[in-house]
Each structure stands twice: as C-alpha cells, then as structure tokens.
Amino acid sequence: MTAPVVATGLGAIGPWGADLASLLAALAAGRPLATPIEHDGGDASRLAGLVPDVDLSAWLPAASARRLGRPSRFAVAAARMALEQAGLSSLEGRRVAVVLATSFGAVLFTEKLVRQILLEGPESAQPFYFSECVANAAAAQVALSLGARGVNVTVTQREAGPLVALARGAAEIGEGRADVAIVGAADEMTPLLHGVLDRFGATARPTPERDEAPRPFDAHRNGVLAGEGATAVVLERESDAAARGVPFRVRIAACAGAFDPGATPSDWGSGDAPLARGLSRALERSGRGFDAIDRVVSGGSGSRRGDRLEARVLIRALSGAPSPPVLVPKAVTGEYGGGHLAAAFLAAAGAPFGAVSALSRAEPGLGIVVHDGSPLAPPRAVLATALAAGGAGAWAVLERA
C-alpha cells in the first residue's frame, strides 16, 4: 500500500535566475528567457536559455562550487532552495533519497576531457573532469552536500526524464523506503551542444518574418529554445508534511509512463495510440477523468514533430471531451534544465500563466488551443505531460493538498 505523497518545497535555477519569484514573473509575462549564445559562426540559431551570472553563495559556498561542474552547482543550490521552502533545516534522522534526471549530463567537462584525451593524449586526462562528467555527478553532489544516504538515482530519459524522476521519487516515499526525496533535473547548455542541436534542426531559428523564439503548437514553430538549469522538488509523505504544517503542498496523485516504438533514436514518432494509453493510465490511477483536470502543463516546446505528437496524444486521450487550458512553459523556460517540472508544480499551486507573446496562430488541425493568458480559477488538479525524443512519454497528475 502506498502512502499519499506531497511536494513541500521547490527550488529552481534557470534563465530566470535563482529564485522562484523571477520564474513566476517570467511565466506570467510569457516571453522566452533567451539570450545570445557564443558560437563559432554560421549557425541558424543564436539564442539559448542560459543561466545568468547569479550568486549561488546562499546555497553553495564559492569554495565548494569551484569543485563542481555547472549541473552539479545548479542541482545542489536548487536542492537547498527547495529544502528551505519545505522548512527542512535539518535532515538528521531522515532517510533521504535523491532522484535527478539529466538529458546530457555535464557536457562541458565531457567536452574538455575528450579534447584532452584526443589532442594531448590520454595521460593528460584530468581526474577532476572525469569524476564530474559522469551522468550521476549532480545527484551524487546533492547527496554529498546534504548527507543523503538513501537511494541515489540518475534518470536519463531526455525530455521525459524529469517526470520519470518524479515518479521514481514519489514511489520511494509512498512505498516507505525514504522519508524525504529530492527529485528534479539538471542540465547545462554549451556552445557545442547548442550547435549540434541546431544542425539537427532542433532549435528555433529566425525567419524573414519572425524572430527566433520557441512557439509551441504554433503554425510557425520551427524549434525549441535550448535551455539549462536545475529544478529540485522536496517530496514527503502527506502525513509528515501535515504534521509539520508546511504551507506549500502539492500532492502527486498519479504517475505513468509509456513508449512509442515507432520513434527514431533522435526524434519523435507518430505513435499516439500507445502514448495516449499511458496518459489515460495516469488519469485512471489518479481516480479522475479529464473533466477534473483544470490545466495541462504540456511539454510542447516548439518542436515540429514533438508538438504534433503531443497534440495527437492529448486529442486521442480526450476522446472528444473539451480540452482544459494548455500551458506551454517551455516557451518561456526553454527545453532542458527542469523548467517544465518547476512550472508544473507552480501551476498546480495556482500560479498565473500569461499569454505567450511569440505565438501567432495555432497550427490548423492540431486541435490544441494554448492558454491565452486570461485568468483561470484555482486548479483542482493539473496534468503534466512530457514526450521525449526517442520514444518515451511520462505523465503526472498533481493536485493541491
């Protein structure tokens, strides 16, 4: 039997900075948090959702930060931010799990290490780069920072990873193996990675008519805003959170996953049927139908194929029922780095989402109408959705506790 699980703290670092107020303001404003990214010339896409030069010293001493890769820094700071909101100043005596997702890991250190090996020879490889370039470096550094000795898992399921991590963390709490779980995501964007995504046509690019911007579900979308950052969510048993009187409580009502075997390794497929079954399973497990979902926090990112598939999955799962308002936080936060996960919890807590300024008109036939920014009643429940390049899909139903 599983116990009800709630989120009691949220920490997020991204192109909005290192505080939730800035993220909330950005989601309300609906403008992409895009800044120029350094390139060695000739690329179509010039913008990325980069973390600005923010002061993390309140969460992570500078001396410690120097020994960490950027994803680890973001993750440790986000975890400490989330614990502060949860009112957990001490984890003493608690079994603490850490479950983080990453799409690409510590890319910069990987690039540096490979360059050293290939250009200067294997003997030049620096141990520091090696130990920090493993995919689980961020999760391990969070555990080291917090003394977290429960399960420590790193999930790598591309865009679906953060919701897969949420499901895993919720299971650790609900099934009684941990008292506190830090779940979330951490990623970084480098010029090289951005350039590769650009060459794949994955990133948004300017056209003669329009600026470079992510336009989820829009007729003129042509790619994502590649972002970076970290999000951490503190999960606890609802009974523990209630006993502590924590004000921020969002219940993880259900999670589910599915796979589209028709997808290619680096792209989305068109298998909406199995993915819609996964979505419906999440609703069934939450004991709700679509009529009880007040927002869909979609993973729509501006990807041509990804958004089309997501729309088809939603439409199929809706089976003719009217769609709840569809939020598109990746139009603001960008793809990667956990902005979508943070936005899902904020949406469940009732945060207002503004109209997305870059959108002009929905793609005909998709059947998805993106939320226009008009005021919405406080939500009973939200559905967070994420479809990954490669075929995986994950869903979570969140509700105010």
Place this chain on the structure above:
Amino acid sequence: MPGADPKGTLDPTIVVTGLGAVTAFGWGANALWEGLLRGRPAISAITRFDGKRHRTPLAAEVPLHEAPQGARRAPWTDRFAVAAAREAMRQAGLSEASAAGVYFGSSTGGMLESEAFYESLLRRGRRRARPSLLVAQQLNGPGDAVARDAGATGPVETVSSACSSGSMAIGAALRALRRGDVDLALAGASDSLCQLTHAGFNSLRAVDERPCRPFRKDRLGLSIGEGAGVLVLETLTHARARGARPIAILAGEAATCDAHHMTAPHPEGRGAFEAIEAALADAGVDRDEIDFVNAHGTGTPLNDLAEARAMRRVFGARAASLPVTSTKALIGHLLGSAGAVEAVATVLGLARREVHPMPADGAPDEEIGLRLVLGAPLRLVRASAAVSTNLAFGGANAALVFRSVEAA
C-alpha cells in the same frame, strides 16, 4: 499515491524467465557461462582504439566480428543491448513484448562513436563533423533501442548511476512489477569501451596494468570491459499464464548512497552494508539462506576492502565460509552494465548450483577475510539464494537478491 492494489490482486513474486548477455566471452549467455566456468580472463590488448597511447593497454573487448547481422549503423552499445534482449526474449518464449516495460542502465551510452565526432570536430572542423555520431552518446539509447526492437509500449526508464546502473535498473523493474505498473519487463544494461572511461579511470590510477585480481593482496585496480546483460522479468502469475518456465526469482533489491566521497567508497563499506541488509529485508531472505555472493569486486584496493568489510558485517562469522566470486575478474568491469551481466551470472549460478571461479593467481588479501572461489568452479550443496552487489562513483550502492526457483 493511490492505486496500489486496493483489491489485493498484485503478485509479489517476480521471476526471471529469460537471460541474455554479450561479453568478451562472446554473444550469448551460454558463451558467458562457459567462459566463466573456464576461469581464464578474457582481458587482453585493446584493439578498439590505440591502447598503446594509454597507461594500461588491456581491456575485455566483445568480439565484434561475431556480431549478428542488423542495425549496422547503430552504436555498439545499442547493438549489444538489442542482441542480449533478443536472446533473453527467445529463452523466455516471447516473440514480441508489446506490453512490456523496459528498465535499462548505461553509464556512457555510445561514447565510442561520439569520440569519432569529437575527433572529426577537432581535426577537420565543426562543419565536417557528423552530428549524428553525437546522437549515439544519448544514455537513453540502449534502453530505447531495446524497447523499439521489442515493440514495447510500457514505461521506459533509463538509469545512469555509473557502475550501479544495471543493478538499479533491474531494481526499478522489480518495483514496477510489484506495483502492477507492468506484468512483464525487460531489464538490463549496456555499455561499450571508449577512450573517455579508459583514460578517465587511468587518470585516477584505478586500472591495473595486468588483468585485474579482485580481493588479492597484489591487486592494483580494475580492468575495463564492455557488453550487455538483459533479464526477462515477469510476475509469477503472468509467467504461469503463458506457460513460461521460471529460471529464478528476483526476490529483493535495495540501493543506498555513501554520501562520503565522489570516487572513493566509504572505508567501512557503510553504504554497501546498508544496501545488502535492505535488499535481504526486501526479499524476506535470512542472511543464512544466502549461498554465494557475486561481489562488485573490482580489484581496486579501496573497493575490495570496503566491500569485504560490508560483507563481513552482514554475514558475520559465516563470511569466512560463504563463497564469494567476482565476474569482473574474467570479463572486466562493464561499468553501467556490470550489474546486469553479473545478475545474469548470479542467476545462472543459482540455476546450475555452481559458482564460477576467479583465476587462481595471486595470494588472497588476508584483510579481506572472505572465502574466495579461485581456480575452479565450486559445486554447491545448497543453492537457495544469492546476492549480487554493485557500488559506484558518487557512493551509489545497489544490491539484488535472487532465490532459486524451487522457492516459487
């Protein structure tokens, strides 16, 4: 979360019905088992890249020339994974697995192919480097490839927790099956040799210049290997309903974190101890029922000592007589896929009532204090349960407990 068996219909018994492996001993679980029983390491000069540029030129390479046909453009990590999964499905009598979930591990994905991208980038410039090579690096690649090949539509979850990835992926499958998320799962892991990991472990001076010698006094480090291991896991009810023959029971799992050091284990094996204890508790298996341990046993001075201390703490006086082996002594350390291949070896050992040996050379380290299986296979009088452990960078520890099928 609601939905956890309100009607009491979930089946808590999870059985292994198929095994697949690709290792330096060849393409197949039988090749693995025969090689392990021979007890001679498949660790030799590196051919995959210029090994002579590295401080240590040895590794345990999969014989690529024996690869089955198909998917020639896919990264080797994916090909290992798919081959192992197909073998496991064949043994399980599955022609397809559309309802399955896939729980997979990998620590570096297709880094070998990505290094070709970097090489081209550095030598010929970005415009001439093929970005498709970098796609291979995706850590979700092997698990996705398995799901795609099997036509799986259930959840797919990739774990990349360094050297514990494979064990944790199998653990994730066990949880999902018990929860009723799926009735059938393909669980395993895959990794391939690459310069990054070989140079990286060498930079830590963690690679032995000779084939590794776990738990021996003169051990100097690990030997790196590559390959994949896959288990078909299903509820006993599901297996019986389709007439599948269980090979073993996956009885329990647990994972912990040392929270001690990024690359060194806790000196007393604190987290490893906790993982084994928790896995035994999860399995409902008494420590006295354990008949052998397939240890992480890398051959690094720190790991083996910490792990031995953990085992002595778990098994007490019995640790001196409990057979312990390390698969890494023969096929190297498969990094993210070590836990999966060692799970295959553990299941085969239970099913065949035999513990594979490590090579006999090298005197045991007296500080280890374990009964090492050296030189020749050990026939077991009793084979009721076994433990497989894996410990990783970042202090991530994992343990699996398997029971013999007679307990089903």
